[in-house]
Amino acid sequence: MGSWKDNIRKINPYVPGEQPDFPDMIKLNTNENPYPPSPEVRKILDAYPESLLRLYPDPNSAKLVEAIASYNKLRNDQVFVGVGSDDVLAIAFMTFFHSDKPILFPDITYSFYDVWAELFRIPYEQIPLDEHFEIVRSDYYKENGGVVIANPNAPTGICQSIEALEDIIVHNQNVVVILDEAYIDFSNMSARKLIDRYENVLIVQTYSKSRSLAGMRIGHAMGNPELIAAMNDVRFSFNSYPMTRLSVEIGAAAIRDTEYFEKIRRKVIETREWTKKELKRLGFLFGDSMANFIFARHEKVAAQTIFDKLREKHIFVRHFSSPRIENYLRISIGTEQEMKTLIREMERIIQ
């Protein structure tokens, strides 16, 4: 007779970035937006009748789906919503990668992809990026069970051209290709139009970065109605009411406030470009990030040293210990003031 412990699924879980909590800290380690969400969010919180919270949410989150569809010029049946893009991606992996052939994604990319593959027992192959952290297209021409590409890539911030993505899609017409656009609003390079042309392409985006709503857990996928329906079938087999009533209301209000959205994403982009110039001046090396972070190493000083010294000053950035990137730091873009403080501390550290 065995033990109940024998039937437990053993897992090496994803390790999220630490969430330090000091009043004076500068938190540049989890790619959050330094600006508050749309002022419409306050109005929702003030006006929402708490008595409605006794009722289940709409299982289809129709109000939020409609707002996202309208913003992206899609029909409602082309949009799937979930509890952050992690939830959306997990469900997409479970839904579409039901094959014995390995799915393909870069060796350096969002570190959740291999965790989901392990969890759902999906075979996978991590394809090395080239020495500039660029994708080598022809590596994706072989037989596989699916393809996942983060664009801009995490943690490098590097964007592939639409033409490069389309080339990979053309060579992978018999599997689902997922484009993870978590950071796309900090570029102008969304592959949104490709879902009109290719029925096997799923684009995933999030409210956690450009919309300043990481705390409300909202993400969505866009693709042809057959893809979306298959995801909803899996969703409804897992948890039929995933989104809180407040997430639906707040998400719908936030996506409609395009003016505020444009204002804060431009500010983040401007601050990123300013930070690039300053980091370059200080001897940092990095690719051309199109995200709300910069992935950089210093020509002389080790990443671990910089990380530790910033930490002493309660400035938190992200340092990964994986091979090929252990000498890099991923620095989220904060407010202008925060980045000025960062650069000032960096100057002291590297001199």
Add this chain to the structure above:
Amino acid sequence: MGSWKDNIRKINPYVPGEQPDFPDMIKLNTNENPYPPSPEVRKILDAYPESLLRLYPDPNSAKLVEAIASYNKLRNDQVFVGVGSDDVLAIAFMTFFHSDKPILFPDITYSFYDVWAELFRIPYEQIPLDEHFEIVRSDYYKENGGVVIANPNAPTGICQSIEALEDIIVHNQNVVVILDEAYIDFSNMSARKLIDRYENVLIVQTYSKSRSLAGMRIGHAMGNPELIAAMNDVRFSFNSYPMTRLSVEIGAAAIRDTEYFEKIRRKVIETREWTKKELKRLGFLFGDSMANFIFARHEKVAAQTIFDKLREKHIFVRHFSSPRIENYLRISIGTEQEMKTLIREMERIIQ
């Protein structure tokens, strides 16, 4: 060469109760609480700084875990929280039923259990309840991959004694036994104390019923720290930030307001007992429900007839088409006034 459609996971999803939306309706079909949540919830909504929503939530939902642990006199490492008890149960199935032997649960019970088993490819066997919808203990003495019992059972409302549950647990020491106590607060029969004695028992509860927070998606599991840690490993491999910041704050505030909680759950229980007497008077037959619903059939009139006629009056109850229960209605307990209206309509229908 195959099609991308070949790799899609085909699923028969769980079908949630319909969510009709008429201003004058009496909604007794999804076992929601007729009373609003604790007044503390309004205070949270008014006071919560919306700017904090730009930040990720605490991945451990520590504030909520602490409040639940404190209420249940447990340590924090004995509590797991999720996006409603559906999310908690789904993760428990994925974590603990990693065996080739079938898991066991009743033929008439929460209709999500077989959906999760199918989704995660867990073999399962549905054990018939007896003719009074009671569990036959000895049916659970055989070898299996795990046991799941809803207590009170859904949709029957019938409660097993702690002694009966303990007997089943004693006979199943080498697998995890899940007790789904979604409706337990409407009884006085929680098996909470069994987790102190049996390390293989997991108790799952929800905020959606007795706490009037179905719209905020909060559920939890309680068990020995090894069970909880294994669930967290799976959780963090799926979605590392499942709970919104507002769910954590609202949940913690609601569970601390024990006075309000006691008041509304007693009201629901009183109204249930009044409704039982009235239904009996009208010729309905039902077991002794310990939940916030009554599962009843009429001695003469077919369930479908009653269902349709109530519906015409915008009174919504639940009717299942499954064998053995197709002549029953599941009627959630509403306010006194709502139940008086229901009984008045029932009188007209059955005469």
